[in-house]
Amino acid sequence: MLDERARTLQAQSVTPHSGTIHFVSLNSPWTHLGAARLEAMVARHNATLSIYPVEFSTIFSASGGLPLPKRSPQRQAYRMQDLARWRDHLSIPIHLRPRFFPADEGLAARCVIAARETIGDGPAIALAHGVLKALWEEERDTGNREVLATLIGKVGLDATSLLALAAQEQWAEQRARDTLDALARGVFGAPSYVAGEEIFWGQDRLEFLDRRLAKG
Numbered sequence: 001m002l003d004e005r006a007r008t009l010q011a012q013s014v015t016p017h018s019g020t021i022h023f024v025s026l027n028s029p030w031t032h033l034g035a036a037r038l039e040a041m042v043a044r045h046n047a048t049l050s051i052y053p054v055e056f057s058t059i060f061s062a063s064g065g066l067p068l069p070k071r072s073p074q075r076q077a078y079r080m081q082d083l084a085r086w087r088d089h090l091s092i093p094i095h096l097r098p099r100f101f102p103a104d105e106g107l108a109a110r111c112v113i114a115a116r117e118t119i120g121d122g123p124a125i126a127l128a129h130g131v132l133k134a135l136w137e138e139e140r141d142t143g144n145r146e147v148l149a150t151l152i153g154k155v156g157l158d159a160t161s162l163l164a165l166a167a168q169e170q171w172a173e174q175r176a177r178d179t180l181d182a183l184a185r186g187v188f189g190a191p192s193y194v195a196g197e198e199i200f201w202g203q204d205r206l207e208f209l210d211r212r213l214a215k216g
Helices: 004-011 029-044 056-063 073-090 106-118 121-136 145-154 159-166 169-185 203-214
Strands: 020-024 049-053 192-195 198-201
Touching: 020 029, 029 049, 029 073, 029 121, 029 203, 049 106, 049 121, 049 169, 056 169, 106 121, 106 145, 106 159, 106 169, 121 145, 145 159, 192 203, 198 203
Parallel strands: 020 049
Antiparallel strands: 020 192, 192 198
């Protein structure tokens, strides 16, 4: 059964956006593995980037995807092999089985969205990427409020203020709208980079996004 919000997709139109949109899960190792290269690429092309931590439980239900625990043993085993290959290839010291994976990403996502909407894309991107690094490289519980407060402070934001702001229901509602927007654009997995009408799924598609951004 599809999430009730996903049923509205027939009538959903995409929100106009002139730059690249980064649809992410704050639990995704693939999102983390692509984060630094994405930021460097966007800067090199003098492009704009916005980050949207959406609800992939809703997206999977609507698009035929499966959450990790429900995937076949073969797919789960291959995922571990591929993570190890990319870890070594990129020299990014992730833990293949981090202690707190999967973390409860709800509060972190609301903080990122609140930062994006009230402060700007830059701080929101820095916070999201900091959350991913903490989970995958430092084995920290990014669903923990105290851990999250530290991560917010590390990117130069006031943790007390942002956490209080993120408690407002409007940011959960915004996340739900962002999720429907992702589905309306054709997004089905994380990370997805959307430039114009093109979707680039996976950090291994960043080369193609690079070519797209080079065209202006």
